[in-house]
Amino acid sequence: MEDYIKDYLNHISMDQKKYFSEFIRCEVCESEDHKIVREIVSISRGNYGKLPVVSCKKCGFLFQNPRLNEQFYEDYYKKNYRNLLFKRNDPSKDFINDQLLRGKKLFEFIREFIPKKGKILDVGCSVGCMLIPFIKYGWEAFGTDLDTDYVKYGKERLGLPLEDVKAENMILEENSYDLIIIMGSLEHIYDPNKTLEICKKAAKDNSLIILEGRGEPQSHTRDYFNQNHHRYFSLVSIELMMMKHGWKPFLTTDAMIHGPTRPGAFTSVGKLEKQFKKEDFKKILKNHKENYKEVIKKLDNHDRKFEL
Ligand SMILES: [Zn+2]
Structure with missing residues (x-):
């Protein structure tokens, strides 16, 4: 498992020995070919970490890759999701x-x-x-x-x-x-x-x-x-x-x-x-697809507005 995935698991207090990460195919067109769009994403408010987002070279779809295994998400959503977001388990x-x-x-x-x-x-x-x-x-x-x-x-x-x-x-x-x-x-x-x-x-x-x-x-x-x-x-x-x-x-x-x-x-x-x-x-x-270069260009232009 990549070191940055271990860091991420530590950050959200999930046991790194229990889970693994994997590279996946595009969920829309099944292509394996992708380009990294961003590496650093939000982990929690004000905290950032490496969890790459890619764009599929064949259809432009944007998705997280690599990602953690199914058991991780099951445990995470069941136990941690609301707590991290709202610090409570009852809906407001x-x-x-x-x-x-x-x-x-x-x-x-x-x-x-x-x-x-x-x-x-x-x-x-x-x-x-x-x-x-x-x-x-x-x-x-x-x-x-x-x-x-x-x-x-x-x-x-x-x-x-x-x-x-x-x-x-x-x-x-x-x-x-x-x-x-x-x-x-x-x-x-x-x-x-x-x-x-x-x-x-x-x-x-x-x-x-x-x-x-x-x-x-x-x-x-x-x-x-x-x-x-x-x-x-x-x-x-x-x-x-x-x-x-x-x-x-x-x-x-x-x-x-x-x-x-x-x-x-x-x-x-x-x-x-x-x-x-x-x-x-x-x-x-x-x-009916998007060009990944256009997808990335659009996001770069978007971010420039926030960096002025
Ligand atoms: Zn695709």
């Missing part, structure tokens, strides 16, 4: 109100595209409050997250139908969901491809998915890139990730459709075409 009132508002805004936005009643799955649901507006309108809902404390809070205190399970281990009824939402979670999930394959099986043909990504940097990239984000979607790559698994995007925007608390966030809505074949994705990739 503000956090709950924000989720509620985001859920209401999302429901208003997506209403015209979905049936009056149906079944919704929220992957990475946290406390689960985004499901509340849907439940109020008669939707059957289910939310999953590996954040044990938040799921427990949503289940026990708010009575929401949630399960404490990581996305890659979800067991879902097949062909049963009318809407799947992954709001700001796809960047944190260990294996987005496995997760989307599970979602695809659980979704009805022609049903919708909504993916939300963090969006363009709002700060210097040494703060934008951080240990908690394993990948950074663009308006192009969020669509590619969706198309790879058979959803056809029909609305992709950086408008703040879920209220004011996620400036710059991308939202992409797609319709599932179950007959979609993996070979078709290769054709899509030819015309």
Whole structure:
């Protein structure tokens, strides 16, 4: 394991003997060829460390590489994530109100595209409050997250139908969901491809998915890139990730459709075409990708604004 990975594990108080790091292929196009974009990223507020972010030379996708193994993320999110971020294991009132508002805004936005009643799955649901507006309108809902404390809070205190399970281990009824939402979670999930394959099986043909990504940097990239984000979607790559698994995007925007608390966030809505074949994705990739040099240039230009 690289020394900088050991330093990182020490910094976040995780036992370095228990975990290992590995170089991965591009999660969008499977290419091994990449260029380092930034090496130093935010580890915690005001602390920086080496955890390289790369851009795929074939499709431009931005992701953390190398990265730690699956067990690390499971342990980390279960035990450390909220503690590091908020120093507490219960959601704050503000956090709950924000989720509620985001859920209401999302429901208003997506209403015209979905049936009056149906079944919704929220992957990475946290406390689960985004499901509340849907439940109020008669939707059957289910939310999953590996954040044990938040799921427990949503289940026990708010009575929401949630399960404490990581996305890659979800067991879902097949062909049963009318809407799947992954709001700001796809960047944190260990294996987005496995997760989307599970979602695809659980979704009805022609049903919708909504993916939300963090969006363009709002700060210097040494703060934008951080240990908690394993990948950074663009308006192009969020669509590619969706198309790879058979959803056809029909609305992709950086408008703040879920209220004011996620400036710059991308939202992409797609319709599932179950007959979609993996070979078709290769054709899509030819015309729908980013040049890594352009991706890097854009980030360099962005940072220059903060360095003046
Ligand atoms: Zn790629």
